[in-house]
Amino acid sequence: MRTYFFRTFTSNHMHTNTMTHKARFDTRLPLEQKQRLERAAQLGGYRSLSDFVLTVAEQKATEILEKAQQIELSQQDAAVFCAAILSDAAPNDYLKESIEQSAHYFQWKRK
16 A cells, blocks of 8 residues: 655745755655665665655656757757748758769769
8 A cells, every 4th residue: 555645845044144945845655665765775875865865856857857858849940940841942052062062072963
């Protein structure tokens, strides 16, 4: 049986020269799961279970966010690419020169 309980606390602490934002994250989990995580934290050389959980969660969050950003950028790139190939623009001088150089280099017969 799994028992999950999450709650998050946030607070702002004002100090003399600095302001820090802190949050708290609590969870309830089965004893066996906690013992397994504690063992992994110990074997992994983490300072504490909290350090282990936060480090692994942050790594996974970064991975997920980066993948989402890549997909978003890929969609934007696809839109730009499609617009470019669907436009009826004439080749510019640089492209024309590149075609001529390629034809000469690869010994194409130009019509």
